[in-house]
Amino acid sequence: MTISHPGAQVVGRLAQILRVVSASMPLGISTSEAARRSGLPRPTVHRLLAALSAEGFCDHDRRTGQWMLGPELYLMGSVAAERYDISEVAREHVIALAELTGESAFLSARRGDETVCLLRQDGSFPIRSFVLHEGRRFPLGVASAGIAILAFLPEASVEHYLESNDFSTEYGQVHDAQHLRRKVQETRRLGYSVNPGLIVEGSWGMGAAVFDASGQPAWALSITGIESRFAPERQPELGRLLLQHAHELSQKLRHR
Known part of the structure; x- marks a missing residue:
């Protein structure tokens, strides 16, 4: 508008x-x-x-x-944090994901049509991806957190967003509307998103949406690492951990 x-x-x-x-x-x-x-x-x-x-x-x-x-x-920000910041509630889940997976773990928040990273915790694996860090913003649908959040918005909102934006120029053809629709469907089917090096080659990520009290995807937990750490046989276990902690965090926020 x-x-x-x-x-x-x-x-x-x-x-x-x-x-x-x-x-x-x-x-x-x-x-x-x-x-x-x-x-x-x-x-x-x-x-x-x-x-x-x-x-x-x-x-x-x-x-x-x-x-x-x-x-x-x-x-x-210090004043607004009391209402909007969930970092302290989410921190234990970000730390747990880093410890359990060995990868870098994150909390991102939806801000309009973007996600912004709020927390990062590095795991024990010595080779890390630095695509995502505190304060880094991506459009919805770009990076694993943005894909996870976009996938669980109302269908009409998703379609309007994809029809109104084209990220293929900045992020490559794999981020045009057609490809993003497929990623949305895949994420809905799995429950979690998989970003197979779509932003930086060899840097993979996975994410799960965290829901607010009204049931809307307002945040996401995610992990990133090198491609070899996200082999097909390992992805279901990583996805299970992400969904477990995303669900637990959503429940805490619902009753906060």
Whole structure:
């Protein structure tokens, strides 16, 4: 939907820039790269970043030129966490998955049409995938967490989303609507998602949706690792563990 009101358009652009900066943490991002990722003109991005910095929502490292999230967001986030953050409830499940599988385990949350990683716990296996880390965002349907959440949204919502978006340019042909429909069906059949190196070759992942009190998929537990650790004979056991912990976490959140 196009926002025509000038004030609303500014707010939308500010939110867009904040998401871009958030996805670049902890290293930060240059003005030029923020413009490229947001699709906005560089002068516009610089003005927005400067305005956000003046209000404490961004920080600017004058030595490197990088922009980072500012202290005001930390203070607001601390207040909002009491209502929205499930990290402490979910942490034991993320740790358990890492210990039981030896892979890196994650908690991701749905934020609109994206997932954002909230927690990471590395397992004992020495070779790891670093595609996913705290703060990293992906569109729904991209990466195992996003596939798991998308698959359990209402059918009409899934179809509208797939018809309105095309991720094949950025993430490859395996992320066009036709391929994603097949991944959705596969995930519904298995109960968990499998990402066979679709983002980075050789980096596999699996995920399971976590449901809120209304029964909507609002989060996902996932694991990632190298391809040899996700052999076909091992996937059912990994899927069982993901579903077990996703179900237990969903039950806790339902009664919280």
